[in-house]
Amino acid sequence: MNKVYKFIIGIILLLSLLILGQNRLNANNDGISSKNIYFYNWGDYIDPEILRDFEKETGYHIIYETFDSNEAMMAKIEQGKTSYDLAFPSEYTVEMMRDKGMLKKLDHSKIKGLSNIDQRFLNLSYDPNNKYSIPYFWGSFGVIYNNKKYDESDFDSWKKLWDKKYEGEILSFDGARETLGIGLLAKGRSLNEKDEKILRETKNDLVPFMKNVKALLADEIRMYMAQEEADIGITFSGEAAMAQEINENLSYTIPKEGSNIWFDNIVIPKTSKNTKGAYELINYLLRPDVAAKNADYVWYSTPNKKAMELISPEARENKTLYPDDDIINKLEVFKDLGKETTILYNDLFLDLKISPQAE
Incomplete structure (x- = not known):
């Protein structure tokens, strides 16, 4: 009986030590x-x-x-x-x-x-x-251009980017909201438009604009502009500012209809x-x-x-x-449009990229 008692006590002590050790290990891991x-x-x-x-x-x-x-x-x-x-x-x-x-x-x-x-x-x-x-951080979305070739009046409206003289000249940001946004802004509409009919019309309006687009890119626009491999880019202010740091012949503007503030x-x-x-x-x-x-x-x-x-x-x-504030006051924040409208934007943008023909 005494041996059994001692055995039980020993097991209890061993379990206590194991639990205490585990608690210490957990405490160390938590630390x-x-x-x-x-x-x-x-x-x-x-x-x-x-x-x-x-x-x-x-x-x-x-x-x-x-x-x-x-x-x-x-x-x-x-x-x-x-x-x-x-x-x-x-x-x-x-x-x-x-x-x-x-x-x-x-x-x-x-x-x-x-x-x-x-x-x-x-x-x-x-x-x-x-x-x-x-x-x-925050910024805007606008047009960066080579001021040796163009001046601000060439881009004082989004509508001017449809001019045939820019055919194959524009580097534009590769984004659905941004691209459809250009078309919406050109017609004085909100960047958060959800009406399907208007969005489909906007997509069709963008077909001739896309003929002016040399390439849809992301961060690469900064370097191409800085190296003067392109004279017009549509991109974010931070990217534009970095390009300007490299090349003093670059200017950035936001057309009069306004743009996105992100x-x-x-x-x-x-x-x-x-x-x-x-x-x-x-x-x-x-x-x-x-x-x-x-x-x-x-x-x-x-x-x-x-x-x-x-x-x-x-x-x-x-x-x-x-x-300046007068510019900031014309900028609009993107809102969540919901799943269905987001899919529509993406589908319309994809259609523009692979088959730029009006519906």
């Missing part, structure tokens, strides 16, 4: 994971020194991954194999992720520096009261396992000195008003990056 921040961003969209400085200052370790489209980013977060702590979707994608329950609601009491953001860029239609997102935003996905670290990194990115350094590296427009005092004078005075 390690709590120092990891999974960071999911567009490619080359943050100064690497900022991440290194943050790690040195806080002891966190950033695991950095990149995506090349909002759709790819959303799909990977939905798969849930990686618990990203911060992601950087564009405005209409914030709406989509919110509606799918993919985002954590932001606790503004944990955010330091939200007041640094320009009030013009807060409380926008895609995220009222910034419940789920904080603006990271925002990339900081969000915390619902699957985040290190929300504490996410808030610390958000607060770091909102610091004026950090935001200014980041803007000078990325060469896009910062929404951080206090950082504007610290960015390079060259950037601050650049009207491509920071247009």
Whole structure:
């Protein structure tokens, strides 16, 4: 009986030690994971020194991954194999992720520096009261041209891009919303048009415009324009500004009908396992000195008003990056159009690309 008692006591002690050891192991693992921040961003969209400085200052370790489209980013977060702590979707994608329950609601009491953001860029239609997102960078969509060959009056209206003199001359951004948007703007319509009849008419209107398009490209437009392998490009302001840095003969303009103003935003996905670290990194990115350094590296427009005092004078005075208010007031944010209308935009754009013939 005594031996049995001792055996039982020994088993209990052994189990206790195993449980205690496992608890310690779990505590250690939690300690390690709590120092990891999974960071999911567009490619080359943050100064690497900022991440290194943050790690040195806080002891966190950033695991950095990149995506090349909002759709790819959303799909990977939905798969849930990686618990990203911060992601950087564009405005209409914030709406989509919110509606799918993919985002954590932001606790503004944990955010330091939200007041640094320009009030013009807060409380926008895609995220009222910034419940789920904080603006990271912004910009416009317009026309970059070689000013040795053309002047601003050549592009003061989107309609002028239909002129036959531009046949085979234009590099245009390869995007459904952007391309259909050119046609909508030329007729004075909203970039968020949902009427199927109007969209099909717009697609037909774009057929002669497409004859003027030399190629549909993405980031390559910047280099082709800088190297003067093309004289007209339709692209984003940040890309245009980088091309202008290389070639002083380039100018950028937004036609009188207006255009798109876009925002990339900081969000915390619902699957985040290190929300504490996410808030610390958000607060770091909102610091004026950090935001200014980041803007000078990325060469896009910062929404951080206090950082504007610290960015390079060259950037601050650049009207491509920071247009006047009368221009900004004519710009429109893309909204989530819903699944069916998004498919329609994509189908019409594909039809334009592979068979540019009017219906």
